[in-house]
Amino acid sequence: MAGVGETIKQRRAQLGLTQKELAARVGISRQYLAEIETGRRKPTLNTLERLFFALGLSLQVKTEEVSNA
Template structure:
């Protein structure tokens, strides 16, 4: 699983820490870190919550190109 750079970028654009985003969606900062690092595959419900807080679509934050999967 590749790192989720779009979440980190969207979070930075809002000047939001991992801790604050995690609190907003009801998970621990460690879980949010694992999502960003590509070490944890969130449920669709959690993905939607993250998108809602960051004001992004599922495609913007979670779409994976086939070429990215080869890395």
């Protein structure tokens, strides 16, 4: 299962976008996008939503109870 960064990178490549182009569409720096794609940085939920929207992907959040062991 691909992580978020790998999913973003693969979809960006499928669409023929450079990091610079996608970053400009989303309003983030190319460096920040590169760090997200490689897993060095974790995007905020807002940034993740904007990235997924720009890539034509849907973002689904799953919640579940966690036991306090």
